[in-house]
Amino acid sequence: MKITLKIWRQESAQDKGGFVTYKMDDVSTEMTFPEMLDSLNEDLIKRNEVPFAFDSDCREGICGMCGLYINGRPNGPQEGVTTCQLNMSMFKDGDTITIEPWRAKAFPVIKDLVVDRTALDKLIQAGGFISAKTGAAPEANAIPVSKEESDIAFDAGVCIGCGTCVASCKNASAMLFISAKVSQFAVLPQGRVEAKERVQTMVAQMDALGFGNCTNTGACEAECPKEIKLSNIARMNREFYKAKIS
């Protein structure tokens, strides 16, 4: 099929940037989105043009490296997928596809479609861990965890750190991201010990890094490729109040 692409090109963080239009005549519906972009880049190289930069690594929706704003939606029109899992069969012949990088104060653009998401690492560094030093662990079955709570922890723990939640939020808030980690550890007995400190340091760090606050629009939940639930934010808020009043 024939596709027109409007791709955000920006030389560096300092550069103003803008859209550049490319036409593709031979896009297969069997391609994934990054395979389509690869194919355009191959053509650009052959035509002596400089290819555009975009991040992509595992190509199976688990590493969280990719992430593009496609036609005004993070990761495009398909539900519950990362950009690398998006199929070109979601588009039709003649479509124009607009591709932008994540837009958030905490995620400055590095080049073209590549942004700096190290702020997410800093959030985890602020307390997104259980301080179990190597060698100090007790026998695994000495800590029984109900299946229900274990499943809640797993569902929160599947976050891939892609930044979709931040990109989809009009406030560029990282609430879904930190609440997933806070929830995962709040429901597990192993994580309770540090629960009070964790929620406070993570929230403080989120504010310090320039992420916005949560106004409960639910865009993050709607767009999260791993379908992480808004209820994690509610749980985090409870944890936060508990930490403040106890």
Place this chain on the structure above:
Amino acid sequence: MQQPGKLDAKIPGGPLKDKWTKHKASLRLVSPANKKKLDIIVVGAGAAGGSAAASLAELGYNVKVFVFQDSPRRAHSIASQGGINASKNYKNDSDSDYRLFHDMLKGGDFRAREANVYRAAEISNNIIDQYVASGVPFARDYSGYLDNRSFGGVQVSRTFYAQGQTGQQCTLAAYQALSRQIKAGKVTMFSRRDVLELVLIDGKARGVIARNLLTGEIERHSAHAVVFATGGFGTVYYLSTLAINSNGSAALAAYKKGAFMANPSMAQIHPTCLPVLNDYQSKLTLMSESLRNDGRIWVSSKKGDKRNPLDIPENERDYYLERRYPAFGNLVPRDVASRAAKERCDAGYGAGETGLSVYLDFKDAIKDQGEEVIGNKYGTLFDLYRKITGINPYKEPMKIYPASHYTMGGLWVDYNLMTTIPGLYALGEANFSDHGANRLGASSLMQCSGDGYFILPVTIGDYLADEIKTPQIPTDGPEFEEAEKAVEGKLSKLMSVNGSQTVSSFHKKLGQILWTHSGMKRNEKGLKQALQEVAELQEEFWKDVKVPGKLEHLNHELEKAARVADFFDLAKLIITDALDRNESCGAHFREEYQTEDGEAQRDDDRYAYVSAWEFTDENKGPMLHKEKLVFETVTPTKRSYK
């Protein structure tokens, strides 16, 4: 010519089960006051590198971590799906350290070291304890205790799992421990760096040359010891289950600086992956082996059958694994399952338009256990499959085919995980040590985590005990100067060719050569032809590759070009090793050496050794050293899963 003494594996004496305990007690220690004066570079932050870096920092060392991704959370260990093995025996099914050891050694077709494999089994339980304490939400049953499932090549249930995302959960636990140390100031993180060269001073590993992928700057970093946890090089085949940026460049740099490369031909082709569908495909996603627990593999018993699988009646289906291997059925090891799929497809019975796939069917499992139970076990995998193919595995069988997945071979290491370069260690998939000629499922996370959490942090002290008086290594000496120049020279050369073919087109061609001649089946004629073709392609690459953009900028094409340039050398090593080994063992199947019924014919008299290749110079081929494998406890037997 073999240089005596150069391949001392340093395997401790005494009974197998006491070796590690005795060895640990004999290793020298570094005092806490001295640890904080010592720097260690760790390259890679997956299950091996991440856990090693965190554990070393907890001990008090100063650690510098390098990854090419934007975050240490993205290493490809994250994509490991099915599980992690341990000999807990929670199922009361007679599991033990010895049984896990024996399964791994046999699964690896007796081409691994007894002592290393036993140690991997021995520490497996500590790993599960560590991960649970770190908050990994492994699957549990309704009692609140941990659940297990079985995996290929074994008859017990010893695999701990978190749906189809076990690797993600374990890798994130290591990443979180690492994050804690970054916050504590004990780890300095260098992300978006490609480590392109190893620096030796007086024969010891003392640093690396890295390219800052954002600025293009070539950086010098020094340390008292260097750890490579850089994963495997299965992407040499172009299409693989690996991340597209996974590469073998750091390992190759070490090899060219004197680290021996062991068993490079032992490359695992995983049986259950998405088949090749078209020319654009950049990736063959893995469908976890755990699916073979409940899924049944079959093809039509009629050649070229293009019917919808749902229209093929039961009596026209050939459950070929169950037919050929009644004892293990669908749970034969990966190498056996892959070859069996290839055999059916080559004979014309393959499924789908291309005829290059087989069915993996859950119909009977859903009938027996119900959709909910199957969904609980494999839900995330079924979703993944449906998202990619549009086919719902609850209703219709999956189509799968083998793909390049894992390299059992890698940098040669001794029992302390040190390479032949003093002060250079290799962990996880980057080394060769525990899986022999074929890796069993769920044993990679186990080995990576064991290396990183529990082995390296102990053994590296023995080396660093001699370094406590060595001040911080300066980076302005001639060795750093020379290494930096070499990197700059290579990158400028890549930029200056300005030919007509893209990097990816070369990578594709290289992958095709290897897949055809050095994949699931190999023979002398094909391998020799492949060696010739790779050499020609390599020459063409350096004459006609086109790398756009600039050196001093974010340039993905340049990154790719530097990796592909190294893949040619790795490919030649793989083929050379495959040619040397005139036997079939594990993943290495030489057509000349097979039994009448098509099974691998091992030759213990001539090939019970680890092949360790030493770099000589760019024009001469590598030099072979042999580490004889001594079996003190187990007598190698013919591997039968019938």
